[in-house]
Amino acid sequence: MDINIEMIFRDIYNWIAGFLPHLFAALLVLLVGYIVAKILQSIVQKVLSVVKFDSIMASTPAGSMVKRVFESPTSFTAKLVFWLVFLGALSISLEKLEIAGLDSVLASVYGYMPHIVASVVIFLVASAISGAVVRLVKRVLGDSAMASTASSVAPALIMSISVFMILNELMIAPEIVSITYTAIIGAVALGLALAFGLGGKEVASKLLEQAYESSKKAVKETKKTKK
Template sequence: MLDQINTMLKSLQSLWEQLVQFLPQLVIGVLVLIIGWVLARLLRRVIIFILKFVRINTLSEKAGIEDFLLKGGAQYSTVNILANLIYWFLLFGLTLAVLHSLGLNAAKELFNRILLYMPNVVAAILVVIFGSLLAKLVRGATFTYLTNIRIAGAEFISTITYWAIIFLVVFIALQQLSIGGQVLISAFEIAFGGLCLALAIAFGLAGKEWATQILEKLWRNSR
């Protein structure tokens, strides 16, 4: 009986010693989290200012992303979304760093993976912004050109061109995020091939009248 009590007391003493050693690290970790949270909030404001200064919001408006977010019921602009993403990445990374400092090795591996993945997220967002802007510019140029040469289906063809580019942009963004793998590539090849075929057929049908007019003019001139 006494042996069992001594064993229990030794276990409690060992547990207490471990708790005493762990408490200072825990307090420091909590303080680091609080300071990091305050700094992350300040940094988010700085990032919003920088993004507005380099006119990211203007680019997203021209690309139609702001309208898309507004129609989807989003309460934040592109600039705010980017700043919030960085903010939460910082908080998450800081939390994992604190857990690692407390001796949790699993957090270290997860922390390293997130750090390596962050550039992919930023690259995907930039691809979507600039790709959407390019798609909108190409749609406008295509519509203007086809309208000037009096193609009946100018709006239809320019719209198909726009969505074909958007589809390509989404595919590139997903590739940056390493989502989909070979299945995504195969699906993209099939869908993009179908879009190209539809575009070719639409262009042929829309340009039939224009080609007829050109041939008639050439026939009259030759006579």
């Protein structure tokens, strides 16, 4: 069997000549995507610094968790924006290579990215809300025992709900998550109903009384400062 070396080299040359334009296009898209991602990262970093995002997230579960891995919540959010944009550019650049079977894989991977982004947003928003609730409880109830209990229970409840929302968004065992979430909410509602039905009136009375006294003190202090 004769092997035509010239034909083999011609085929290799034709393949390289046909592949090079796709390679250059892919590299160009990747370079532009990287530059755009860095610019957006810088913009997000500056905007979040102006609105004092780190201070807002300082007392929240998300803030303390993010600080263990990143410098600050601002840095984490800015880097998240960078990687989302850069991965989008990477996906487009790989499509330019026109490699068989790669398009469907990239479409599946990048199609899942919005769920990840939504999950991060849910976590950050829930964490910010839990931090705001803690500050509100301490402001209304002061340093009472009820305030200590409420400031511990409320954030835990909010973050627990956010965990179920995140699992549902990520489509991780949605049926089990929905059943468990419904069961927990039902148990909490039943517990609250029993608590108020079996002597919760005294607790509610104390809670309102403490809130009223704290409000009166706050009003008096405000009047003194104005004078």
